[in-house]
Amino acid sequence: MNKIVLFTYVFLLTGCGVKYPETANLNLRVPSQSAAVYANSTVFVHGQDARENPEVIVYKVKKEPVVKVPNLNAPLIVITERLTGGLREQGMQFESNSPVRIELKLNQLLATITKPKRLYSVEAVSRITLKAINGKKSLTKKYNHQDDLKSVFRPKIAEIENMLNNQLSDIVTQILSDMQLQELIIKK
Helix, strand or coil: CHHHHHHHHHHHHHHCCCCCCCCECCCCCCCCCCCCCCCCCEEEEEEEECCCCCEEEEEECCCCCCEEEEECCCHHHHHHHHHHHHHHHCCCEECCCCCEEEEEEEEEEEEEEECCCCCEEEEEEEEEEEEEEECCEEEEEEEEEEEEEEECCCCCHHHHHHHHHHHHHHHHHHHHCCHHHHHHHHCC
């Protein structure tokens, strides 16, 4: 009888551990774009992931091991696909030998979850640098977004993904509507 009680007690204790997600799934949403922006324009878009670590979510809750969660797909690919999709809707064509180049540099993309006292705290940061080159002219822009969330309960993965998705969607939308970038691309 004592063995059954001991086994049940051990089973209950090990079954009560906190479960963390294995991967995140970022899915940016960019509004439909006007097809009248670019006519007969070509561009080459490429990017660089300059982050220190590949994770997009890190749990640093005291008295628990640090848990690092990568994204299901490489974040730079997700961002670049949404940007090129929006440019394509605006009438842009893509060629690898185009004189117009857009370079995206993903500097930071991370949501850090901590619990310093009684509340969980989420800090989500997205930093992207865009450099556009057309012949001798160039343009560099930095996009920085940061959001904080406090909660009594441990935030769900969907909430954290939503924070990062909103930041990245906003950045891509800003790039697509940037008048200086449009002028640089269109000028021959």
